[in-house]
Amino acid sequence: MQRLDWDGKRGVLFKALDDNCEHIGKGAGNAAALSHAQVVAEPVLHSREGQSGLAGRFTDRIRRFEEWCAHVDLAPDLASDIGSRKWLRGFATLLGLSVAAIALWPDFSEVEAATAMPVASRERDEFRSQSIAPLALGGDSGRHMGASPLVHPLAQVPERPLVGNAVPVSDIASGTQFDITLGKRSAPNAPRELDALDFRARFDLDLSIERGAEGGLALVRHPIAVDATPLRIRGTVGSSLYRSARNAGAPVAAIQSYLRAVDKYINLESGISASDEYDMIVAYKRSAKGEHEVGDLLYAGIERDGKPRLQLLRWGKDGQMFAASSIGKPRSVPIGQPVAGHITSRYGMRRHPILGYVRMHAGIDFGAAYGSPIYAVADGKVTYAGRHGGHGNYVRIQHAGGLGTGYGHMSRIAVANGAHVRAGQVIGYVGSTGLSTGPHLHFEAYRNGHTINPAGLSIMAKPQIAGKERDAFKAELRSLLTVEPGAALAPMVQPEAEHAEAEREIDRLAPQTIG
Numbered sequence: 001m002q003r004l005d006w007d008g009k010r011g012v013l014f015k016a017l018d019d020n021c022e023h024i025g026k027g028a029g030n031a032a033a034l035s036h037a038q039v040v041a042e043p044v045l046h047s048r049e050g051q052s053g054l055a056g057r058f059t060d061r062i063r064r065f066e067e068w069c070a071h072v073d074l075a076p077d078l079a080s081d082i083g084s085r086k087w088l089r090g091f092a093t094l095l096g097l098s099v100a101a102i103a104l105w106p107d108f109s110e111v112e113a114a115t116a117m118p119v120a121s122r123e124r125d126e127f128r129s130q131s132i133a134p135l136a137l138g139g140d141s142g143r144h145m146g147a148s149p150l151v152h153p154l155a156q157v158p159e160r161p162l163v164g165n166a167v168p169v170s171d172i173a174s175g176t177q178f179d180i181t182l183g184k185r186s187a188p189n190a191p192r193e194l195d196a197l198d199f200r201a202r203f204d205l206d207l208s209i210e211r212g213a214e215g216g217l218a219l220v221r222h223p224i225a226v227d228a229t230p231l232r233i234r235g236t237v238g239s240s241l242y243r244s245a246r247n248a249g250a251p252v253a254a255i256q257s258y259l260r261a262v263d264k265y266i267n268l269e270s271g272i273s274a275s276d277e278y279d280m281i282v283a284y285k286r287s288a289k290g291e292h293e294v295g296d297l298l299y300a301g302i303e304r305d306g307k308p309r310l311q312l313l314r315w316g317k318d319g320q321m322f323a324a325s326s327i328g329k330p331r332s333v334p335i336g337q338p339v340a341g342h343i344t345s346r347y348g349m350r351r352h353p354i355l356g357y358v359r360m361h362a363g364i365d366f367g368a369a370y371g372s373p374i375y376a377v378a379d380g381k382v383t384y385a386g387r388h389g390g391h392g393n394y395v396r397i398q399h400a401g402g403l404g405t406g407y408g409h410m411s412r413i414a415v416a417n418g419a420h421v422r423a424g425q426v427i428g429y430v431g432s433t434g435l436s437t438g439p440h441l442h443f444e445a446y447r448n449g450h451t452i453n454p455a456g457l458s459i460m461a462k463p464q465i466a467g468k469e470r471d472a473f474k475a476e477l478r479s480l481l482t483v484e485p486g487a488a489l490a491p492m493v494q495p496e497a498e499h500a501e502a503e504r505e506i507d508r509l510a511p512q513t514i515g
Contacts, residue, residue, distance in 0.1 A: 231284035257297040327465040335377035341368030362451040363444035370439040392433025408442035
């Protein structure tokens with residue numbers, strides 16, 4: 001038998017005891033074995049004490065303390081022998097440990113936790129600017145902050161009328177950076193006067209307010225050369241129109257506008273082939289300082305075999321996209337998809353997922369993420385907006401030609417009853433109200449009050465461009481189609497100086513060389 005003791009110096013003693021235990025197992029007498037163990041152990045202990053000195057005495061005391069703890073039982077079961085000496089001893093142990101725990105109780109300090117909701121950089125700047133030193137931190141965000149008691153209102157601001165003569169003050173964008181130069185003090189306690197104020201008033205204009213030699217302020221304009229050539233991007237549709245346009249460098253917002261515009265006339269899933277070519281033109285401006293701005297989608301086209309299949313142009317105050325082939329005459333327009341999702345249930349008889357029996361499903365269900373925007377598929381008037389039985393939050397729109405559409409199970413309605421809506425306008429958001437097993441849109445179509453299958457539905461649209469406006473529309477279309485793809489990204493031509501450098505008077509006096 002082997003035993004590993006925590007004190008290696010006592011190993012010899014335990015080995016002797018183990019040897020005697022083996023004798024006991026072989027039938028030796030208890031008394032003889034114990035006597036032999038004592039004879040062997042005592043010299044060993046004395047030998048170790050003599051060799052180790054203080055360490056040996058410490059080891060012996062530890063051994064005696066362990067034997068005392070085993071005999072006394074400092075932590076007895078307090079549920080038995082209540083009131084006895086043993087119980088009181090255990091209670092005293094519990095009380096002592098409790099006092100020690102309370103005495104060593106740690107202090108609690110505040111721990112900074114993450115915000116309960118995601119905070120974007122704009123909101124973070126707002127919080128920072130309103131917490132400490134609002135005027136100092138508000139200066140780098142351009143927002144109007146509450147004034148501290150140290151701020152005194154000015155009786156007049158001489159530079160404001162100067163700026164107002166060049167550009168409306170309200171048109172200066174939030175976040176515009178101002179470079180302010182203050183002059184010397186006229187007296188120790190006098191305020192510093194404004195020497196110069198420089199800022200970007202518009203994309204094509206820098207303004208400076210400078211103090212002249214006579215002490216007055218003057219406004220100086222610094223025009224910035226701007227190239228407004230639209231950005232035209234063409235390419236083959238391939239396996240994915242979106243990925244192809246992104247690979248060509250088209251902005252994401254422009255691609256989304258393009259897809260929404262085309263989807264009202266051509267089914268994006270089945271109406272466009274991989275060999276078709278897409279064509280989009282986007283408003284684009286760039287300045288001589290290197291900045292650029294991407295604007296709205298101006299033109300959206302689809303070509304097949306080199307011939308235009310669809311040509312859409314942004315036109316009018318509302319900025320709608322009109323098809324060049326249908327201006328001046330009524331047209332049949334296929335309705336677009338009312339939500340960005342996939343069809344989960346089609347029009348026809350089916351077993352209701354909640355009621356459990358077979359009945360007519362008078363619409364198409366689109367599965368979509370909760371809160372996704374729902375769009376009107378055509379122009380029309382809202383004839384109902386509110387709670388509608390099993391449809392939950394429901395909107396119904398009446399279109400031209402006796403056609404109507406309905407949108408059910410919305411989480412929130414974004415239009416009011418009686419409002420006029422445009423095709424593509426957001427009318428609500430996907431939800432799961434009414435008889436619904438999850439977030440989706442129930443889309444219905446009606447003709448003369450009776451439900452019909454919404455799949456493949458087209459709407460007759462009245463002509464909205466005619467006469468002289470139609471000629472202007474065609475002229476604008478021809479002008480845009482002359483823009484070469486990528487022309488807006490070519491090196492910008494710097495304008496020539498308006499005035500040649502004046503000849504210096506000292507140069508006129510220089511002797512002329514006669515050759």
